[in-house]
Amino acid sequence: MVRERRHSRRGRPSPTRQVEAITQPLHQIPVYELLDASALDKIHQVSMEILSEVGILFMDDPESLAILREHGVRVEGELAFFTPTQIEHYVTMAPSEFTQLARNPARSLVIGGKHMCFAPVYGPPFVADRERGRRLGTLQDFRDFVKLAYLSPYIHHSGGVIVEPTDLPTPTRHLDMLYSHIKYSDKPFMGSVMSAGNAADSVKMVEIMFGSEAIRQQPALISLINISSPRRLDDRMLSALKVYARARQAVIITPFILSGAMGPAAIAGTLAQQNAEALAGIAFAQMIEPGTPVVYGSFQTNVDLQSGSPVFGSPESQLALYVSAQLARRYHLPFRSGGMFASAKIPDVQAGYESIMTMLPAVLARVNFVLHAAGWLDGGLTAGFEKFVLDCEVLGAFHTLLRGIDMSENGFAMESIRSVPPGGHHLGTPHTLRNFRTAFYRSELFDYQPSEAWEADGAHDAYERAHERLQQLLASYEAPPLDPALDTELQAFVSRRKAEISG
Amino acid sequence: MSDEINIQELPIEELFELMQEDLYDGLADEVLEEVNEALARGLQPFEVLTQGLVAGMDIVGKDFRDGTLFVPEVLMAASSMKSGMTVLRPLLIETGAPKMGTAVIGTVKGDIHDIGQNLVSMMWEGAGFEVTNIGINNSVEDYMAAIEAHNPEILGLSALLTTTMPYMKTVIDALNEAGIRERLTVLVGGAPLSDAFAEEIGADAYCRDAAVAVDTAKKFMQIRNEAA
Structure with missing residues (x-):
């Protein structure tokens, strides 16, 4: 009658997913290849024709033109013409995968290969939530999004300009954003690309964190260099690109194409143009610093040619996404695309459909770095708080999809199959009892209740439930520990730079 | 400690x-x-x-x-x-202890889907009820025989198919004809059912899940005991 005292499960906290519990997903399912090899080669050939005959503009930056000339590129005015041999020579120098450092080493991320990672929305000037509606973003909003990204086990990266903190002065707000990423999260983050000075500040801050030698071995920043399509790199992006490449920090070279306006009203042509633009930027980065980690980026959809507005989740953008991923793989480069894109203004049915229309292809195509994976609304003009929380639920489901099927003995569960009579049930077999918590992904926000129970609970829709969750998440947030000496040094740097910039 | x-x-x-x-x-x-x-x-x-x-x-x-x-x-x-x-x-x-209640439960004729009712049986037993689960595909005669044998206060009818739901009414009509409807509490369950359907066929209540089935059975037993 004497037995060991044990602790009952009763009263244990309900099993919520912890930040620590889930790591960066590996793509363990087949990759969706939309085009066959000869069709893909055709796109490559046309993009070589664009590069060698039509050219890419390197705008308002004589130094960049000089670098191109030094490396044998034919330059006419500001137009650069690359030969296929030059492209191949320089693009091959880029690593096929690399690790981005996080201040918590357990959260460092592999970018490339079979690895995927999800990062928050980037760039919106507005934020929206159910209570306060749409308004200009502030530093407080920015910090709240950093906290939400930190709290979600399904967001692996803290991102960059999650929302523009419009309450701060433009010339110094990058410092507040960078510091907030470091202070309120321990996940990797993105550098500022607004100017060479901003890029240099970003590099300096990660040098303070990791040491200047360590970040040359493995980048601590990944930054978004957009190509201002069609066929144009501007001085702002070029100057940031040069700073990052010289510091061996990772850059994502992303043509920004809304087909019909910034690309032709045709998918194959858009892909050829995008490929030419991305490869030109990538080759240029390797001319500056061979081996600099780069990501082949794609931000592509089309305009609605009736109204001129961008369309998100269009079937054409899905087709293009699959092929863009194939192209990046062809050149052995990590790939960035995708996201939970929506034109919808609130997280409604439209937002859900639109978002999944791009996110599912992003998963099946194996996008290594998914920017805008949570929070995107309003064509990218608004960062939605509830949208962010809801998107994370779907990202969780994709983590399970990416693992594929468990083909082990436990995966077949023959003991369960043998033990249940015809027409019986598996709900109580030993196998089910061992596996029930992890066997199937369970959204914590989606409603699976019987209709009557849902009505009795107040008939809340997903938007309302997400709003409640949002309050709980922000209330539960605790900052990850930050070494006080490092914190002081970072704050001193920010103060000094603010004083210098404000003059 | x-x-x-x-x-x-x-x-x-x-x-x-x-x-x-x-x-x-x-x-x-x-x-x-x-x-x-x-x-x-x-x-x-x-x-x-x-x-x-x-x-x-x-x-x-x-x-x-x-x-x-x-x-x-x-x-x-x-x-x-x-x-x-x-x-x-x-x-x-x-010891002649007071009973929590006696129940008979089964799926109606044409319906072989009994996972739900098996959960209800377990939960009723868990609440202290004496439960006889007569399994699947029960005709009016099967229900009558089980009522005769076990003299339950509660009769549970279960159906998953919209095509077998009407048979619940056939069972209840037969109870009425036999003059035993009044001494039974008839609870119905199954995914396509609703409160409105339960009312329409003359059942006492619809139970949307096993937990509700326990609460409902207890509630009706309390009403019966207070009336007695």
Whole structure:
């Protein structure tokens, strides 16, 4: 009658997913290849024709033109013409995968290969939530999004300009954003690309964190260099690109194409143009610093040619996404695309459909770095708080999809199959009892209740439930520990730079 | 606090508390041991049932509704309850203890989907009901025979198919014709049903899930007992 005292499960906290519990997903399912090899080669050939005959503009930056000339590129005015041999020579120098450092080493991320990672929305000037509606973003909003990204086990990266903190002065707000990423999260983050000075500040801050030698071995920043399509790199992006490449920090070279306006009203042509633009930027980065980690980026959809507005989740953008991923793989480069894109203004049915229309292809195509994976609304003009929380639920489901099927003995569960009579049930077999918590992904926000129970609970829709969750998440947030000496040094740097910039 | 416990030395409140915890965790052997210990101390079987097992299952039901417990855990708790009942049931009859209630449940003719009703059976048993589960594909005659044999207060009718739902009304009409409808509480369940359907066919209530089936059965037993 004497037995060991044990602790009952009763009263244990309900099993919520912890930040620590889930790591960066590996793509363990087949990759969706939309085009066959000869069709893909055709796109490559046309993009070589664009590069060698039509050219890419390197705008308002004589130094960049000089670098191109030094490396044998034919330059006419500001137009650069690359030969296929030059492209191949320089693009091959880029690593096929690399690790981005996080201040918590357990959260460092592999970018490339079979690895995927999800990062928050980037760039919106507005934020929206159910209570306060749409308004200009502030530093407080920015910090709240950093906290939400930190709290979600399904967001692996803290991102960059999650929302523009419009309450701060433009010339110094990058410092507040960078510091907030470091202070309120321990996940990797993105550098500022607004100017060479901003890029240099970003590099300096990660040098303070990791040491200047360590970040040359493995980048601590990944930054978004957009190509201002069609066929144009501007001085702002070029100057940031040069700073990052010289510091061996990772850059994502992303043509920004809304087909019909910034690309032709045709998918194959858009892909050829995008490929030419991305490869030109990538080759240029390797001319500056061979081996600099780069990501082949794609931000592509089309305009609605009736109204001129961008369309998100269009079937054409899905087709293009699959092929863009194939192209990046062809050149052995990590790939960035995708996201939970929506034109919808609130997280409604439209937002859900639109978002999944791009996110599912992003998963099946194996996008290594998914920017805008949570929070995107309003064509990218608004960062939605509830949208962010809801998107994370779907990202969780994709983590399970990416693992594929468990083909082990436990995966077949023959003991369960043998033990249940015809027409019986598996709900109580030993196998089910061992596996029930992890066997199937369970959204914590989606409603699976019987209709009557849902009505009795107040008939809340997903938007309302997400709003409640949002309050709980922000209330539960605790900052990850930050070494006080490092914190002081970072704050001193920010103060000094603010004083210098404000003059 | 020592790392070992001797259940023979536990005060009675703590013994009941332990019984409830072990029931919650689905530990059938431990629950049985604690039931035997309580009886050995001279406690009435009815006390052990209500203060130990039923009280424990109440917590299980509540945590299931709140989403803390998963279906397999509830099943384990119910089956631990069942193992305690193997000892208690004959003693309850012997001592003439008041019954929590008697129920007959089965799926209607044409319907072989019984996973839901099996869960309801388990949960009713967990709440202390005496349950006879007559299985699948039952005709009016099957129900009549079971009512004759077990004299239940509660009759549960289950259907998953919209095509077999109307047979529930056939059963209830037959009860009316036989003049025994009034002495039975008829509860219906199954995914395509609704409160409106239950009312339309003359059932007492629709139970949307196993937890609600327990609450509803208890509520009707209370009404019956107060009326008696």
